[in-house]
Amino acid sequence: MCRTIRLAFSFLTVLPFSVSEVEDRELGSTVAWFPLVGLAVGSVLVLTAWIGVRSVGAGVAGVLALAAWVGLTGALHVDGFLDVCDGLFGGPTPQERLRIMRDERVGAFAVAGGTLLFLAKYAALVGLLEAPSWPSAAGTLLVAPVLGRWAMSLATVAFPYARPQGLGRAMNAHAGLGEIALAGAFALGIAGLVLGARGAGLWGGATALAWLAGRWATRRVPGFTGDMYGALCEVTEAAVLVVGVGLL
Numbered sequence: 001m002c003r004t005i006r007l008a009f010s011f012l013t014v015l016p017f018s019v020s021e022v023e024d025r026e027l028g029s030t031v032a033w034f035p036l037v038g039l040a041v042g043s044v045l046v047l048t049a050w051i052g053v054r055s056v057g058a059g060v061a062g063v064l065a066l067a068a069w070v071g072l073t074g075a076l077h078v079d080g081f082l083d084v085c086d087g088l089f090g091g092p093t094p095q096e097r098l099r100i101m102r103d104e105r106v107g108a109f110a111v112a113g114g115t116l117l118f119l120a121k122y123a124a125l126v127g128l129l130e131a132p133s134w135p136s137a138a139g140t141l142l143v144a145p146v147l148g149r150w151a152m153s154l155a156t157v158a159f160p161y162a163r164p165q166g167l168g169r170a171m172n173a174h175a176g177l178g179e180i181a182l183a184g185a186f187a188l189g190i191a192g193l194v195l196g197a198r199g200a201g202l203w204g205g206a207t208a209l210a211w212l213a214g215r216w217a218t219r220r221v222p223g224f225t226g227d228m229y230g231a232l233c234e235v236t237e238a239a240v241l242v243v244g245v246g247l248l
Helices: 002-012 024-056 058-072 076-090 094-102 108-129 134-158 167-174 177-195 197-220 226-247
Strands: none
Touching (some): 024 058, 024 134, 058 108, 076 197, 134 177, 167 226, 197 226
């Protein structure tokens, strides 16, 4: 268990958790621990926001939290989101969309999508940090990365993988109902423990969003890719923040 947790952190963050001689079976097991990685990320965000609000105000604290968010993941999910914006919206055929996702160049859809994503996250962060109830705001900020990575876990098992090779292919092939049950229970438990009924509702909304977004995306391409997992995480996190502000 400890080894697969370290693997999950090494895949989804820049933290130095290196594991040698990884087997495909272990890659599948990491899917169960994605929400745990989200809990660690969320904890850092809450601490960063708390220090920022008390030293430089909500506006700058929102920027610091966003910087920590991107920095902890090495911009991995953001990069995936940009590639997916160009690919899913810019290609005329499924194979062309997959090809565009692998293109390192940034197109108009990526610029527009990335700008809107960061604006949504920043506006929601400032709304949370200016809210009169710090525990509720902190809880929403803590839960958002957990649910974003729960969405990734769900998509890994629920939808086919598009490419013949890659880490995502091994995870998709070796993760199953056991990994999904553990990841879902952990994410729901954290959300419910931190935010009560609102947290359970956010979990349900994130689950529905992941399923619907996955269904739509797999109509555009024959299956998920690593970029699409990252994009789904980003979209889910932003949605949880925005809805969370509205529920305060």
